[in-house]
Amino acid sequence: MSQTEAPSGKFAATDPFALVRDWLAEATASEINDPNAIALATVSPEGLPNVRMVLLKDIEDDAFVFYTNYESAKAGEILATGKAAFVMHWKSLRRQVRVRGLVEKEDGPAADAYYASRSLASRLGAWASKQSRPLKSRGALMAEVAKVTALKGPNPPRPPHWGGFRIRPVEIEFWADGAHRLHDRFRWTRADPSATEWEVARLNP
Template sequence: MNIADLRKSYEKAELSESASQADPLKQFDQWLTEAIHSEVPEPNAMTLATVGSDLRPSTRVVLIKGYDEQGIVWYTNYQSQKGRELAGNPYAALQFHWVELERVVRIEGLVEKVSDAESDEYFKSRPLDSRIGAWASPQSEVIESRTVLVTNAAKYGAQFLLQPPRPPHWGGYRLKPDNWQFWQGRKSRLHDRLRYTLQGDGGWLRERLAP
């Protein structure tokens, strides 16, 4: 099999200016809701791109945990690679790819930590093993073997029992969008691509981009 010969014709839907929302958050809400109702695998999964002090970009998949007019929220270890990179450069990009719907959403903007109260509230809602895992994993650090994680989990499980507190190095981030792009696959590679750019008055400029 020649990987260069793998091709797909995108023919499921279209994205027109007249049928799209003037507010990108409403358009995102519409598409995410449709992805959830369509039961695509992990519709809440998004790729997060950050840039380190060496100017090398890096990506990883995280899960969206909330969104509103303030921005897009996810939670992680602040001492991880992404946490360190965001501390040095607070601008990042997110991407959702709903393959079955032939759709992509790209979001760019400034990232800030959510409040301690928000992080505490979400942490308490997590399953117990996930709360213990936040203590057990020195995320992005080199470890000798998986035994390190298992041992840490046992240690913190015994220490905190059923009420592990939120680790001080763990919490939420919020990306405040200033640029959105919505991509809908179309036949003959003539895809629909709409960009929304934040304006000085708080409104959004919607433009069509060539695919």
């Protein structure tokens, strides 16, 4: 049981995923681009953190999904540790959402459907790019694109090295800017990603 007051106003919710969806919908109306951009943090097996932007493509009832190359640096770190965190920051709203959790691959029908929804050029690009590995030249990449275009045709299947990751959170924090740096923060936590009960606490700014 939390020792702090319950969330109200823009923080009011019974389900944190619904609240992220609501805040993202507001940001979609006010951000200049990519309201679904997240800074995704991973950690190497030696404990060295790493962070980069990706696009959040789905907010499910109990998880967050993004898509990438399974042979990339981020994928290597996720597959080694099973963990990730991300932050979304909306300058127009002066709000952020922070998420920490366990990660699993989404390489089934949802990944196939998402891949199929992308432009043909992006689908072929996913075949051509050996993401995160050294590239001799821009020309070598374009030659690879031409090669896979000829090879895969107009309806390429999803590459086995490309798909989704599903982040199943144990912690979601909602933050909104306050006057004089006296911000509002509410942190939702649960014991593990299969738990349905969340504890909510107001935090000091």
